[in-house]
Amino acid sequence: MRFADKTVIVTGGAAGIGRGCVNVFHAEGARVGIIDRDAEAAGQLADELNATRAQSTFVAVCDVAEIDDLKAAVDGLAAKLGQLDCLINNAGAHPPATALEDFSAEQMQHLFQVNFLSTYVGCQAALPHLRKTKGTIVNMASMTAVLGQHLSTAYSATKGAQVSFTKALAIEAADDGIRVNAVLPSNVDTPLMHAWANTLDDPATALKRVAELQVLKRMASPEEIGRVCLFLATADSSFVTGQAIEADGGAALDY
Numbered sequence: 001m002r003f004a005d006k007t008v009i010v011t012g013g014a015a016g017i018g019r020g021c022v023n024v025f026h027a028e029g030a031r032v033g034i035i036d037r038d039a040e041a042a043g044q045l046a047d048e049l050n051a052t053r054a055q056s057t058f059v060a061v062c063d064v065a066e067i068d069d070l071k072a073a074v075d076g077l078a079a080k081l082g083q084l085d086c087l088i089n090n091a092g093a094h095p096p097a098t099a100l101e102d103f104s105a106e107q108m109q110h111l112f113q114v115n116f117l118s119t120y121v122g123c124q125a126a127l128p129h130l131r132k133t134k135g136t137i138v139n140m141a142s143m144t145a146v147l148g149q150h151l152s153t154a155y156s157a158t159k160g161a162q163v164s165f166t167k168a169l170a171i172e173a174a175d176d177g178i179r180v181n182a183v184l185p186s187n188v189d190t191p192l193m194h195a196w197a198n199t200l201d202d203p204a205t206a207l208k209r210v211a212e213l214q215v216l217k218r219m220a221s222p223e224e225i226g227r228v229c230l231f232l233a234t235a236d237s238s239f240v241t242g243q244a245i246e247a248d249g250g251a252a253l254d255y
């Protein structure tokens with residue numbers, strides 16, 4: 001029980017990697033706050049987890065791109081949880097493969113709001129709570145931040161922004177005993193991954209090709225990424241801050 005008597009808020013916690021984080025932290029004894037725009041999926045997950053441990057999981061329904069709603073969700077959940085030990089800024093979107101000139105400035109602005117501004121504002125809202133616990137922040141970036149991705153300039157840029165922000169905030173937050181790190185998954189078997197594949201001509205072949213990009217020849221499970229976040233949220237990583245942890249199954253190797 002590595003997170004007993006502790007709490008975590010996970011944005012985008014109703015599905016995919018966020019859900020993996022929620023499951024891993026909950027299994028380690030955490031009380032969990034889920035922020036998600038999908039009320040039904042978040043509610044169902046909370047019901048399941050509260051059935052195994054009463055009053056262990058709370059939900060705030062909001063779109064993380066809406067700044068005021070996100071702030072209110074973080075504050076509201078921190079109050080319900082009683083304290084905040086970790087914030088995982090995970091909610092994000094990956095648009096279909098699109099050439100730079102076909103992705104408008106307005107589309108980029110909105111994607112930046114969903115993928116990056118939510119991280120920025122989430123941290124602003126969480127810091128007052130995390131100062132009290134000397135807690136941690138984990139930002140869910142992507143290997144695209146360092147490797148790029150074909151026809152994904154906008155997405156890659158939002159993920160790169162998360163990484164630079166993580167490093168700069170780690171310096172600022174260190175005085176308060178707060179550690180800030182980013183996780184950079186390569187390919188994870190989530191609904192987002194399948195939605196992306198379904199935008200292509202041959203989804204099955206695309207998913208197979210994606211699995212083979214890793215030297216481990218498979219995608220990660222959401223729980224595997226959740227366990228990396230757990231490591232970054234516990235004293236096991238007490239000397240690690242400002243890092244971009246490449247959880248990529250070796251995808252960047254053997255070029």
Ligand SMILES: NC(=O)c1ccc[n+]([C@@H]2O[C@H](COP(=O)([O-])OP(=O)(O)OC[C@H]3O[C@@H](n4cnc5c(N)ncnc54)[C@H](O)[C@@H]3O)[C@@H](O)[C@H]2O)c1
Binds near residue numbers: 065090114185
């Ligand atoms: N799946 C991958 O291979 C992969 C790889 C690298 C990075 N990532 C990153 O991991 C994060 C999660 O990805 P995933 O694959 O689990 O996605 P997903 O689409 O499978 O799940 C995302 C969850 O976040 C919620 N969500 C999405 N946009 C939201 C918004 N604006 N407001 C509130 N909730 C919102 C969804 O309802 C859903 O519950 C994203 O930031 C993504 O960029 C994913």
